[in-house]
Amino acid sequence: MSAAAPGPGRTGADLVVAxxxxxxxxxxxGVPGTTVMDVIDGIAREPRIRFVATRHEQVAGFMADGASRAGAAPGTALVSRGPGAANLAIAVQNAYDESxxxxxxxxxxxxxxVERRAFEEMDVVATFRPMSKWAVEIHDVARIPELLQRAIRASVSGRPGPVVVSLPLDVLQHPVPDGVVAAPRWRPYPPAPAPDAVTEAxxxxxxxxxPVLLLGGGAVGDPGPYLALAERTGAAVVTTWMRQSLVPxxxxxxVGCxxxxxxxxxxxxxxxxxVLVAxxxxxxxxxxxRWTLVSDETALIHVDVDPEELGRVHPPRLxxxxxxxxxxxALLDRAERTVGDAGRERLAGFRGCFEEATDLTADALAGDDPRGGVSGASGVRALQHVLDRPDTVLVQDAPSFVPWMQRHLRVPRARSVFGSAGGAMAWGLPAAMGIALARPRQRVVTVSGDGSFWMVAQDFETCVREGIPLVNLVMNNFAYGNTRDRQRxxxxxxxxxxFYDNLDFAGFARSLGGYGARVETDDGLLPAVESALDQDRPAIIDVLQHPMYGLPPGLTPLPAR
Incomplete structure (x- = not known):
C-alpha cells in the first residue's frame, strides 16, 4: 500500500508523507535519526518522493534552500531531535534572512x-521561532494535515521563509482515525497593488x-515586466547585492549590481x-x-509583499x-512613454561606463598581482565560459573571490547564477546539490573558497553516491580570505x-570516485573546467592561489561595524 493512499493501519508518519x-x-x-525513522520508512514506500541522505544536517538544510531557489519550493529537510535540529539551525537562519x-x-x-530532559530533548518551537516564519509542534495525529499543510502554504506565501514542524514520536506512531486524509493542495493568489497607488506611481x-528601477530578491522570476517598464520610462535597472542574475x-x-x-x-x-522604484x-x-546610497531628495516608490518592510529603512514617497x-x-499598463533623447543619451552613457568597468582588460586589472598563483581574472574568464553554455548554472558561495564575479562576470540569462546574501559560509556546495536535483537537465558549477568548501566537503561523497554531477571550483588560497584581509x-x-593547510582536493575527489584536477597556472584552468564538464560524475577543480591573494585591484575590505 502506498503511504499516500488512505487505508487501514496508517500511522501519523504515513499521513505526514501523504x-x-x-x-x-x-x-x-536529511540525516536518519531515531525520531524520524517512521517518516523515512513511509518515504521508502512512496515512489513519488526521493530521500537523499546527507552526511550532516547543515548540508541537508542548505540543499533544501538550493532546491527552493531553483523552483522546487518549498525545499524540504528532515532531521531528528536535539543535536540533529541544532545542526540544521544555520540553514534555517540563512533562509529566514534571505526569504x-x-x-x-x-x-x-x-x-x-516531554519536559523530563529526555535523551536529546529540545524545545524545538522555542529554538526556531526567532529564525523562522512559523514554528509549530503537532500533538494530535488528526491535526497533521491541518497544521503541516498550513505550514507549507505559509512558507511559500507572502514573504517566503522557512517553517519548522516538530513531530513527536508518539504522534508519528499513532494510528490515524478513519476519515483523516491529506487535504487538497491550494495556494493564495498574491496581492495586486491598489489602483490609486498605481496611478500615483x-x-x-x-x-x-x-528614474531607476531597483530589483531585489522579491523580484525573482520572469524579468519581462520590469524590463518593459524600464524601456518605456527610460529608467536604469540595477539589482541588489548578489542578485545580478535577475536580468540578463x-x-x-x-547598469549593474x-x-x-x-x-x-x-x-x-x-x-x-x-525617482527610485524598489x-x-x-x-x-x-x-x-551601509544606508548611505539613497538620497533624501530621491522620491522612493517602495513595492513589497510584506508591509513590515515598507519604510523600515527609508521613508517612501509611495x-x-x-x-x-x-x-x-500594473505600472507598465499605466505608464506613459516618457523617455526623450536626453534621457536615452544619459542612460547610454551610464551603460557604456558599466561595460567598460566590467571588461577584463589590462587597464581594468592594473595593479593585480596573483603572486604566482592562478589569477582572479582567469577565474572569471573560466566562469564566463561556463555561463556562456546554454545548459549551465553557476552557484557562488561566500569566498573572497565573490567580488571578482560581482565586478566582471557578465550573466547572459536570468536565473542562471545563484548566490547567498545571508553570509553563511559553506552554503555553496550543498545549495548546488539542491539546485542540481531541482534542475536535472542543467549542469551546475559551484565556486567556493577553500574555507567554505572544507566545512562541508564530506558531502562530496553524497554527490558521488546520489549521482549528482556537480563541478566544484575551489579557489584555494589556504586562508580564510575575508578575515585575513580585515586583519591586514x-x-x-x-x-x-x-592560515591553515589543505590536502590535495583533486586527490580527495578521486578517492571518493569523483573526478579531480589541480590547477596551478592561468593557462591550465579553462582546460580543467572543460574536462570536468565532459564528465558524468562529480568533479573538484583545486585552483591554487597565493595565501595573500584575494580582492580585485582597488577594492578594500569592509571594516567591522
Missing amino acids: CLVAEGIEIVT VPMLVLVGQVSGAI ARLLAGAER YKTPGY LGYGAHEVTEQVVREAD FGCRFSEFTTK ALVADARLAAQ AAHGERYLGV
Missing part, C-alpha cells in the same frame, strides 16, 4: 516523556528625469536618481553601502503592498587563525 505528496514535494533531504521558502520536519521525543514616473547582462538599461564590489557607475546611478527590496546594509511582478505589470587592513597585519 501530505508531502499532496503538496507536490518530490525531494526530501527562502523551506519546510523543516524535526522529530521530537514522545509527549509522554505612474504620475511620479512620468515626471522623472533620472545585455539588457540595454542594466549593488553591494560589496559594485562599480562606481552603478552606485552613481542610484545616488542621482530623482521592487522586493529590503535596502540591506551591503546594497545601500508604498505599495503588492507582489513585485504584479505591481510592475585594520589590525596591523597581525594574522591569527586565518
